[in-house]
Amino acid sequence: MTNPFARLGLPESLLLDPASVEDAWRDLRRDGKTDEEAEASGNRARTLLSDPVSRLAAWLDLKAPDAAPDRAVAPELMDLFANIGPVLASTDTLLARHRKATTALARAVLAKEAVAAQLGVQGLLQEIQPLKAALTERFPEFERDAASGEFAGSLRALGQLKFLKRWEEQCRERLLALLST
Amino acid sequence: MDDELIIGIDLGTTHSLVGVVDSGFPLVLADEKGERLLPSCVSWPAGQPPLVGTGAMRARVLAPDRTVSSIKRFMGRTFADLSPAEIEETPYRLVPGGRGEILVQLDEQTLVTPEEVSALILGRLRETAAQALEQPAGRAVVTVPAYFNHSQREATRKAAELAGLRVERILNEPTAAALAYGLDRLGEAATVAVYDLGGGTFDLSVLQMREGFFEVIATAGDTRLGGDDLDLALARHFADALGLGDLSGSEAAALRLRAREAKETLSNEERVTVRLPFFRDGESYELELTRERFERLALSLIERTAPICRRAFAEAAEKGAGKIDRLILVGGSTRIPLVREKLHEWFGLDPDLSQHPDEAVALGAAIQAGMLCGRVRQILLVDVTPLSLGIETFGGLMNVIIPRNSTIPVKAGELFTNAVDGQESMAIRVLQGERELAKDNWLLGEVVLPFAPGPKGSARVGVQFSINRDGILEVLARDTATGEDHVLEIRNAAVDVEDEAIERMIGESIDFAFEDMNERIWTEAKLKSEELLPAVDEALAAVGNRLPVEDREAIAAAAEAVRSVLASETHDAKALKSANAALDEATQTLAALLVEAAFEGVGP
Structure with a gap:
C-alpha cells in the first residue's frame, strides 16, 4: 500500500x-x-x-508498523456498547417488516415505530460523538509521544476509535434506512 | 491522445440517442428521417431481418411476442431475480438460460439475450452517427443509470462490443446530464441535484460544481422504477374501466400504447379521450381520462422516489453539501406535472428547466466523448460508486472494503488470515450492496484460494478491489506467502441462485408453466391481501375518524371485495390482483394520515 x-x-x-x-x-x-x-x-x-480514524491508522502503519492495535473495549465505552446492540436489533426487526410490506398502508402502519426507532438511533449517535472527540483531541499528545518512540496511547486510541467508527457507521446506516421508510 | 471520433450514446429504456461534439458544441444526431429519438424496441418478423426503432414499435401490436421493448430492465440480471409479476407483465416470453441468465424466447427455435437486443439498438445508433458524420464510428461513451451494479454495467459494455463499438467510458446518466448543464457554467459554484426518472429506472445524484471540478457527492436510485410502470397501471385501469376481462397479447400491447399516449397528452392537457377503434371483434371502445384520475394512479409511483431522494440528500449533507442550489429534471417521466408539484412539496425545490429532459443525457455523453478525443477542453469530472463492495467474512457478515459513494477510480485492500488451524483454502465471496448480512447482498462472484496448511493466523491473504472509471470492479487475491495472485473473474450474473428451481422450470412444458404462473401470481397476490386487510383495520382504528364518511365506506367496500375474491374456490389471480390494487388505491389517503399522525408530538 x-x-x-x-x-x-x-x-x-x-x-x-x-x-x-x-x-x-x-x-x-x-x-x-x-x-x-x-x-x-x-x-x-x-x-x-x-477521516481522523483512518488517518490515525495510516499514520501508525508508517510510524509503528509492527505494533498490534488494542482490540478490547475500554471501560468508558462499555455503557454504550451495552446499549447499542438492542437498539440496532429492534431497528433491524422493524426495517425487515418494512421491507416485506408491499403497500403504502402496510408501511404507514409502521410509521409510529419508525419515528421512535429514529429517535433511539439519533440518541446513540449523540453518545458516540463526544467519545470520539475526546480521543481525536489527543492527537497532539500522540504526535509528542511518537517523537520519543512511545505508541501505547495512540494504539489504544485507535482500537477504541475503530469501535466508535464502526458503531457510528451502523447507526448512520440504520438512520438512512429509516429515512427511506 | 488521438483525434479519432468518439460518439456519446444514451441507451435508454424507452428511447436511445446518439450525440457528438461538433465545432465545440455537443449535439444530438438525427437519422435519415430526421428523428433524434430512437425507440429502444426491436422486432423480429418471421423469416426476415430484425426491425429496430419506429418500425419495431409498429410491429408491437401485431406481433407482441416477437417484439422486445424495455430490454434495459433485464440487462445483467438473473432469471431468479425476476418477480412473477415482472414475468407476467412482460409482453414477450422470458426464459432462464443454462447459467441462470435471462433469455428472450421469440419462438421454439430462437432465443436472444438482452445484450443482443441492446446491441441491435446500439448498432442502429452507430449507423445513424456514421451517416450523419460521413465517417465510421467505432468508439463510444455509453451511459448507464448511476445505480446500475457491476453486472448491469458489464452487460451494457458487452452489448456495445457486440455492436462493434469500443467502449471508451461508461458514464452515469445523472452525471452526464449534469455535464450538459454545467458545460457553460464552469465558473459557478453550486450544488446541483439531478432527478432522473426514465422509462425504467430512477436515479438521484447530488453534484458539487466548484473550481472547475464536477464532483458527484452522493447518489441513490432504483433500477426498477420508471414510466413503464405507469403505462402498465394505466393500461390496467383502462381494461378494468371498460370491463375488458382477459386480454390477448396484441390487445395488451395496444392498450399499453394508448396508455402511453394518454399519459403524454395529460402532461399538457387536463383531460384526454382514449379511443380503441375495432379493438375486439370489430367493436370500438372509448373512455375519458382526466389528469386528476391519472395522478391518483401515478401518485404511488412518484412517492416511491421520495425516500430515495431523502437518502441521497442526507448523505450529501453529511459531506457538507446540505443546501441544494439547483434541481435538474431528466427523463421523459419528469414531464408529468405531478412530479414537479411533489418535488416542491417535499423539498421546496423548483426545477431549472434549461435542460431538455430527453436529450440532456446524450449531450452529456457527447461532451464526455468530446473530452476523451480532445474536442472539448477537460472538465475535472469526479464520480462515485453507487453501491458498497465487500466480501463475506466469518459468520456470514458483509465486510465492506469500498463503501458506496466512494470516489472512483479507487483501489482498496485488506489482509485476511485463516480462522482455524490446518485450513487449506479460503473462499472469497465478493458482494455488492448495503445490507449487513452477506446473504442479503448481491453475490458478484466467488473464488477459492488454496494455501499451505498451518496454525490459525499463519496464512495471510491480501484481497484488493479496484473499481475503474467505468465503475467496473476487478478483484485480486494474493497469498502473501507465495506471492501468487488470483484474479477473480466476476461473472456477468450470479449463478448459484436457485439452480434447481431453474432446471425444473426448463424441464416443464410451456402449458404447465402457464398454470404454474397463475398459481405463483395467486400466491403473491394472496400475501398482499393478507398484508393489506389487517393494516386497514389497524389504520381505521387509529385515524379512521379523520376521514370523510364516503372515503371510509369506499375502503370498507374495497376490503370486502378483496375478502370475497380471497374466499372463492377458483383462485382467480387476476381478480385478486385487481381487487388488491383497488384497495391499495382507496387507502392512499388513509396511509398518508397515519404517517402524519406518527410525526405528531415529534419536533421538526
Missing part, C-alpha cells in the same frame, strides 16, 4: 486539517495526470486522510 501522505505530498502528521487534504487532492487532479492507477491511489489517499 502506498503512503497516502506522500501520495498527496503532505507531511506525515495526525494534525492535518480536511481543507489541506482537499487542496492537495485537487492540485493532484488538476495536474492532468490521466493514468488511472495514479488517480485511484490519489482518491484513496484523500479518503484515508480526510
Whole structure:
C-alpha cells in the first residue's frame, strides 16, 4: 500500500486539517495526470486522510508498523456498547417488516415505530460523538509521544476509535434506512 | 491522445440517442428521417431481418411476442431475480438460460439475450452517427443509470462490443446530464441535484460544481422504477374501466400504447379521450381520462422516489453539501406535472428547466466523448460508486472494503488470515450492496484460494478491489506467502441462485408453466391481501375518524371485495390482483394520515 501522505505530498502528521487534504487532492487532479492507477491511489489517499480514524491508522502503519492495535473495549465505552446492540436489533426487526410490506398502508402502519426507532438511533449517535472527540483531541499528545518512540496511547486510541467508527457507521446506516421508510 | 471520433450514446429504456461534439458544441444526431429519438424496441418478423426503432414499435401490436421493448430492465440480471409479476407483465416470453441468465424466447427455435437486443439498438445508433458524420464510428461513451451494479454495467459494455463499438467510458446518466448543464457554467459554484426518472429506472445524484471540478457527492436510485410502470397501471385501469376481462397479447400491447399516449397528452392537457377503434371483434371502445384520475394512479409511483431522494440528500449533507442550489429534471417521466408539484412539496425545490429532459443525457455523453478525443477542453469530472463492495467474512457478515459513494477510480485492500488451524483454502465471496448480512447482498462472484496448511493466523491473504472509471470492479487475491495472485473473474450474473428451481422450470412444458404462473401470481397476490386487510383495520382504528364518511365506506367496500375474491374456490389471480390494487388505491389517503399522525408530538 502506498503512503497516502506522500501520495498527496503532505507531511506525515495526525494534525492535518480536511481543507489541506482537499487542496492537495485537487492540485493532484488538476495536474492532468490521466493514468488511472495514479488517480485511484490519489482518491484513496484523500479518503484515508480526510477521516481522523483512518488517518490515525495510516499514520501508525508508517510510524509503528509492527505494533498490534488494542482490540478490547475500554471501560468508558462499555455503557454504550451495552446499549447499542438492542437498539440496532429492534431497528433491524422493524426495517425487515418494512421491507416485506408491499403497500403504502402496510408501511404507514409502521410509521409510529419508525419515528421512535429514529429517535433511539439519533440518541446513540449523540453518545458516540463526544467519545470520539475526546480521543481525536489527543492527537497532539500522540504526535509528542511518537517523537520519543512511545505508541501505547495512540494504539489504544485507535482500537477504541475503530469501535466508535464502526458503531457510528451502523447507526448512520440504520438512520438512512429509516429515512427511506 | 488521438483525434479519432468518439460518439456519446444514451441507451435508454424507452428511447436511445446518439450525440457528438461538433465545432465545440455537443449535439444530438438525427437519422435519415430526421428523428433524434430512437425507440429502444426491436422486432423480429418471421423469416426476415430484425426491425429496430419506429418500425419495431409498429410491429408491437401485431406481433407482441416477437417484439422486445424495455430490454434495459433485464440487462445483467438473473432469471431468479425476476418477480412473477415482472414475468407476467412482460409482453414477450422470458426464459432462464443454462447459467441462470435471462433469455428472450421469440419462438421454439430462437432465443436472444438482452445484450443482443441492446446491441441491435446500439448498432442502429452507430449507423445513424456514421451517416450523419460521413465517417465510421467505432468508439463510444455509453451511459448507464448511476445505480446500475457491476453486472448491469458489464452487460451494457458487452452489448456495445457486440455492436462493434469500443467502449471508451461508461458514464452515469445523472452525471452526464449534469455535464450538459454545467458545460457553460464552469465558473459557478453550486450544488446541483439531478432527478432522473426514465422509462425504467430512477436515479438521484447530488453534484458539487466548484473550481472547475464536477464532483458527484452522493447518489441513490432504483433500477426498477420508471414510466413503464405507469403505462402498465394505466393500461390496467383502462381494461378494468371498460370491463375488458382477459386480454390477448396484441390487445395488451395496444392498450399499453394508448396508455402511453394518454399519459403524454395529460402532461399538457387536463383531460384526454382514449379511443380503441375495432379493438375486439370489430367493436370500438372509448373512455375519458382526466389528469386528476391519472395522478391518483401515478401518485404511488412518484412517492416511491421520495425516500430515495431523502437518502441521497442526507448523505450529501453529511459531506457538507446540505443546501441544494439547483434541481435538474431528466427523463421523459419528469414531464408529468405531478412530479414537479411533489418535488416542491417535499423539498421546496423548483426545477431549472434549461435542460431538455430527453436529450440532456446524450449531450452529456457527447461532451464526455468530446473530452476523451480532445474536442472539448477537460472538465475535472469526479464520480462515485453507487453501491458498497465487500466480501463475506466469518459468520456470514458483509465486510465492506469500498463503501458506496466512494470516489472512483479507487483501489482498496485488506489482509485476511485463516480462522482455524490446518485450513487449506479460503473462499472469497465478493458482494455488492448495503445490507449487513452477506446473504442479503448481491453475490458478484466467488473464488477459492488454496494455501499451505498451518496454525490459525499463519496464512495471510491480501484481497484488493479496484473499481475503474467505468465503475467496473476487478478483484485480486494474493497469498502473501507465495506471492501468487488470483484474479477473480466476476461473472456477468450470479449463478448459484436457485439452480434447481431453474432446471425444473426448463424441464416443464410451456402449458404447465402457464398454470404454474397463475398459481405463483395467486400466491403473491394472496400475501398482499393478507398484508393489506389487517393494516386497514389497524389504520381505521387509529385515524379512521379523520376521514370523510364516503372515503371510509369506499375502503370498507374495497376490503370486502378483496375478502370475497380471497374466499372463492377458483383462485382467480387476476381478480385478486385487481381487487388488491383497488384497495391499495382507496387507502392512499388513509396511509398518508397515519404517517402524519406518527410525526405528531415529534419536533421538526
